[in-house]
Amino acid sequence: MKAHLTRRYRFSASHRLHSAEMSEDENRATYGKCNNPHGHGHNYALEVTVSGQVDPATGMVCNLVDLDRCVESQVLSRYHLENLNVLEEFSVTVPTTENLCIQIFEILQRRFPHAHLDRVRLEETMMNSFEYCGGNEVLQ
Amino acid sequence: MVYLTRKAEFSASHYYHNPVFTPEQNQHLFGKCNNPNGHGHNYTLEVTVKGEVDQRSGFVVDLKQLKQVMHREVLDAMDHRFLNKEVPEFLTQIPTTENLAIAIWQRLEAKLESARLHRVRVYETPDLFVDFYGEG
Numbered sequence: 001m002k003a004h005l006t007r008r009y010r011f012s013a014s015h016r017l018h019s020a021e022m023s024e025d026e027n028r029a030t031y032g033k034c035n036n037p038h039g040h041g042h043n044y045a046l047e048v049t050v051s052g053q054v055d056p057a058t059g060m061v062c063n064l065v066d067l068d069r070c071v072e073s074q075v076l077s078r079y080h081l082e083n084l085n086v087l088e089e090f091s092v093t094v095p096t097t098e099n100l101c102i103q104i105f106e107i108l109q110r111r112f113p114h115a116h117l118d119r120v121r122l123e124e125t126m127m128n129s130f131e132y133c134g135g136n137e138v139l140q
Numbered sequence: 141m142v143y144l145t146r147k148a149e150f151s152a153s154h155y156y157h158n159p160v161f162t163p164e165q166n167q168h169l170f171g172k173c174n175n176p177n178g179h180g181h182n183y184t185l186e187v188t189v190k191g192e193v194d195q196r197s198g199f200v201v202d203l204k205q206l207k208q209v210m211h212r213e214v215l216d217a218m219d220h221r222f223l224n225k226e227v228p229e230f231l232t233q234i235p236t237t238e239n240l241a242i243a244i245w246q247r248l249e250a251k252l253e254s255a256r257l258h259r260v261r262v263y264e265t266p267d268l269f270v271d272f273y274g275e276g
Contacts, residue, residue, distance in 0.1 A: 002275075003242065058234065059156070
């Protein structure tokens, strides 16, 4: 039987929202306080949802230890206490939480082979959250 | 279609062990969860039912009935219990959060009268939960 497992993680990082394709005025108008040249930070909460048949021998969709290890080594260690703008993937792409959410989904899709990756949900603050399902519809 | 979610909490203990595996394999696979004395969690259960809103009552489901069924089928059976020893499903299955969500779905689906079950979500901790949407 198929079940969906969600695990929640936390990391903190700084960023500045600024597009090289816009003028200074347009950047300020678009991003407001988030365009501050010195950057600012967030405590992000990351939810990773994977799914698959529950293995009758283990009762599990996948071993949580494998998922934790993968998220830790591929995502948390890369982003926790970093400035997102200096990272290669955000050298051109603006490190909005939308783009960060897509980036994390793509990393995990490449690196986590033990279950199907359904969704990455990223909370930037308690008020804002973003979800990406690899182009598929968000789960009910 | 409207979806209604009812929450409940229960506390229970469990451990993970498959008698087919050697003690070393069990320890390797399940780690600290393999301790036969068990350990506990405060579980949060979210039951979501769906349906059209009844024109006369304005309800998707009679919440009183849903609460009663959740209480009788889940909380009375599992709250303050050792799942491996006191809940029949887990005499033969490992009481992982996945299997717990499936067992709760099966218990509720058989007893709900008017409501159509949409999802059972079980939080083992605030940082880990499992969703089950039935076999379909």
